[in-house]
Amino acid sequence: MGVQLIRDGSAANDPASPVRQDNDRVIETSIPARLDDLRWSGxxxxxxxxLGITWILDGLEVTLAGALSGALKESPTLQFSNFDVGLANSAYLAGAVLGAIGFGWLTDRIGRxxxxxxxxxxxxxxTAATAFSWSVGSYALFRFLTGAGIGGEYTAINSxxxxxxxxxxxxxxxxxxxxxxxxxxxIGAVSAIVLLDPALIGPDLGWRLAYLTGAGLGLIVFVMRMWIPESPRWLMIHGRPDEAHAIVDEIEKSARRHVQDQPQPAFPKVRLRMRSHTPLREVAHTLFTVYxxxxxxxxxxxxxxxxxxxxIFFTFALILTDFFGIPANHVGWYILPFAAGNFLGPLLLGRLFDTLGRRKMITLTYGVSGVLLALTGYLFSIGVLTAQTQTIAWMVIFFFASPAASAAYLTVSETFPLEVRALAIALFYAIGTGIGGVIGPALFGALIDTGSRTSxxxxxxxxxxxxxxxxAVAWRYAVAAERKSLETVARPLAFVE
Structure with missing residues (x-):
């Protein structure tokens, strides 16, 4: 039912292949079909x-950075300008870019x-080191390293x-x-409300305690990570089919606990040639030629x-403080509804990505959020919005933008072969964030510094x-991957006819 080893060296060194493989072991396995056949279980x-708690911590981390912008500017030790805030946030994203590439490469080689x-x-x-920053430079350096860790998380978790x-x-x-x-x-918004209250904690201590709190909460993740096994799909290609089979047996046992008397279906099998790693030459050929x-x-x-x-998000607090006169220690109250819209979007619209389909929903969410931003941006420029109505506008915009952003990771992680999946996520996250994310906060910080709503x-x-x-690109070219096996959407490079 699980894995059958076959000795077959006939195609091991096919000169037509973009890479030579020395490992001639071929397995015939039903593991992908068994994983996809399961109903939802404990x-x-x-x-x-x-996995979600890691994203919760990332949200806490990034929100604190945004909500603490005002406190950093008021800190007697650091005395940030708006440009310094944008620069530090760009350093965080630059770290995430480099971390994603380096750790993405490792993820495909040593496992998730x-x-x-x-x-x-x-x-x-x-994150803990950030709490002890003594200058703008040290703060930016520690934010860079924090971003590197988060960038690696994106690749491993989405895979x-x-x-x-x-x-x-x-x-x-x-x-x-x-x-x-x-x-x-x-959570970060609420923490900022408490930690930035001058009646409770001094201006140069609150933001430091905020980062230490985030690091302390992160220790919980170490325990929760024990629940997650290595990916059976990764194991079966990387020469460890017995481990993959044992993991799937345990998952099935958990999922079928209440239906043990039902007969097991006959699962379709695939034949795969095991390999120790995928060379970068083959990765490049796969991403930029085949796909x-x-x-x-x-x-x-x-x-x-x-x-x-x-x-927008990294300069959220600056808009509220500089254009609407909101005190820095009150920014957290405005982040709460904004965060609610961002979480409700994927929660309520996410099912439609599996029913209506990827292409329609990606087009809808990207298009609607873009049009709404232009409309509310115009209203902001002519000064008709208050802090409250601006926040409501952002809440509605990001109800659509949040599932759109998540769909970008979904698209990259499911439309490429297993052997290059983590590195594909890393590369496109890195290039996309390098083009759009690193430039964005610094650019908006500079635009806000002009004091001009038009800018x-x-x-x-x-x-x-x-x-x-x-x-428009998604409507024309996106792949309809909904409810399909990963091996159907993108055949593994190790596949043997």
Whole structure:
């Protein structure tokens, strides 16, 4: 039922192949079909919790950085300018870019589970160090390292979601886990309200305690990560089919606990040639030759959402304080409804990505969020919005933008072969964030510094245009991957006819 080893060296060194493989072991396995056949179980719930809590911590981290902008400017030690705030946030994103590439490469070579602990250690250490920053430079450096850990998390977590969750639930699960970022954002907002209250804590101590609190909460993740096994799909290709078979047996036992008397169906099998790793030459050939159209779609979606999100969210507090006169210690109250819209979007619209389909929903969410940003940006520029109505407008915009952003990760992680999945996520996240995300916060920080609503509106129009262009690209080229096995959407490179 599980794995059958076949000795077959006939195609091991096919000169027509872009890479030579020395390993001649071929397995015939039903593991992908068995994983996709499962109904939702306690195992899948534990996976969602263990992965979602990481995104909650990331949301906490990023929200604190945004909400603490005013406190950093008022800090007697650091005395940030708006440009310094934008620069530090760009450093965080630059770290995430480089971390995603480096850890993404490692994820495909040594597995998803090991990377979970490496990236988490980097993240926690750097976050704690941020609390002890003594200058603008040291703060930016520690934010860079924190971003590196988070960038690695993006690749390992999105790979794991795709490879452990049955096809019929894959879209909604991916969107909700990525959307859980905003639960952390809400927690960060509440924390900022308390920690930045001058009646309770001094201005140079509150933001430091905020980062230490985030690092302390992150220790919980180490325990929860024990619940997640290595990806059976990754194991079966990397020469460890027995381990893969044992893991799937345990998952099935958990999922079928109440229906043990039902006969097991006959699952279709695939034949795969085991390999120790996938050379970078084959990765490049796969992404930019075999799947170049999918690569273009992934890059456009990633870049558009990265600019849209990071430019606006990282300068959220600056808009409220500089243009609406909201005190820095009150910004958290405005982040709460914003975070609610961001989480409710994936939660309520996520099912439609599995029913109506990827192409329609990606086009809808990108297009609507882009048009709404242009409209509300115009209202902001002519001064008709208050802090409250501006926040409501952002809440509605990001109800659609949040599932759109998560769909970018979903698209990249499910439309490429297993052997290059993590590195594909890393590359497109890195390139997209480098183009859109790193530039965005620094650009908007500079636009806000001008004090001109018209200048800020111009930045909003740029973000709006990028989202509308991405919607058009998705409508024309996105892959209909809903409810399909990963091996059907993108055949493994190790596949043997």
């Amino acid at each position: 195992f899948h719930t534990r996976v969602v919790l263990a 589970k090991k990377l979970f602990f490496i990236t988490l250690a980097v993240y926690l250490t750097a 794991t979601i795709q490879e452990l969750v049955p096809a019929r639930y894959r879209g909604w699960t991916d969107l909700v886990i990525n959307g859980s970022f905003w639960i952390g954002a809400a 170049r159209q999918r690569s273009m779609v992934g890059l456009v979606l990633m870049a558009a959402q990265a600019f849209f999100y990071n430019a 800020v509106f111009a930045g909003y129009l740029l973000g709006s245009a990028l989202m509308v262009i991405a919607a």
